Amino acid sequence: MPTNQQIVEQALERIGAGYVFPERTAGIEAAILGRLAEGAYQDLDGPALCEAVTGHLQEACPDRHLRLLWSREPRSLEPVDDDGGRAAFLALLRAEGQGIRRVERLDGNIGLIELRRVASAVEGASAIGAAMQLVAGTSALLLDLRACVGGSPEGAAMWCGYFFPDDQVHLNDIYDRSTDTTRQYWTAGHLPAPRYTDRPVHVLTSEATFSAGEDIAYTLQAHGRAVVVGATTRGGAHPTARHPITEHILVTVPTARTISTVTGTNWEGVGVVPDVPVPADQAFEEARGRSTV
Incomplete structure (x- = not known):
């Protein structure tokens, strides 16, 4: 069993090798050591x-994704199994209905979708499409992200794609340190369910809304496609x-950063x-009232 010193030193090695802002790693290391x-x-x-x-990491570098996390369930330490947490994330999504907590049609023909996590665009595509199919005929939509704690950037782009008419909207970019490349995210040309256009969309947020949940809220807001109602994320x-x-x-080591094509920045440290x-x-209630006006 490694000592606390060995645990901290190994964590710093991972941060130094992978953190998206390498110029900040020396300061992080000095503070923790x-x-x-x-x-x-x-x-x-x-x-x-x-x-x-975690508290000291975020004092040295205010990045909400820079953390040490405790897991009650033991995880493999085999190098071949170190996939950055992807397999565990996909298994969690399968157990949680691809992050979709609730889909309803409210009185007044208002649709409601509540998300707790953002699924991957591959495994989650059918579930995302099923949710959007159920609200396709509504006259307004409430997208409740108040308890959405994160997920997949690709899945966030897929959710956003339903609210634009075609594949011509450049949503955002993600720069990745490990490959020194920037990936563009656009609306998709084909989706499993009808697009939700020309109708009001209200996105509900809270202080707990995080990561990919914030991505959806920020992107739809920046592109003028949704009104965000609630608390700063x-x-x-x-x-x-x-x-x-x-x-x-x-x-957890942030290895990339999101760049909005509208604002040129993102919501890191400030929230949506x-x-x-x-x-x-x-x-x-606020968003529902606004949807019936």
Whole structure:
């Protein structure tokens, strides 16, 4: 069993090798090693160690995806199994209906889709299409992302694609450090269900909305395709790889960054600021009222 010092040092190695802003890694390392030398992590158990190191990482570099996480379920430490967390993520999505919590047609012919996670564009395409098929005939849509904690950038682009008429909208770009390349994300030419155009869309947000959930809200807002109602979101815009350090501890390393084609930036550290700011628990009624006007 590795010591806390070894866990922290291995996490720093992963951050140094993969973090999307390499110029910041020396400062991160110096700050954490300073804490280590002070004995800040000496007697902490696994969950407490993860909490303490995460707090210090984000003090040194305010990136919401830069974290040590505790996993109750043990994970493989075999190098062949280190896929950045993709297999575990896909398994979680299969167990959670591809992140789609609820689809309803409300009184007044208003559609409601509640997302908890954003599925991949490959495995999640059928489920995303099924949800959009069910609301295809509604006159307005509420897309509830208040409890959406993240997911796939490709899936976020697929969700967004339903709200534009064709494949001619350049949504955003993602720069990846490991390959030094930028990938463009456009609306898709073919989708499994009808597009949802020429009708109002309200996106509901909260302080918990994160990562790929924020991607959907930010992108639709920036392109003028949805009105965001609720609270400012959590502020994590960097696609992330997850690497096991022990069977129960993993480090999440932001390896890429999102760039909006409209704003030239993203929501990292600032969140998605709603068009209609209201407490998150009031966002549904506020958006529903606006959809019936």
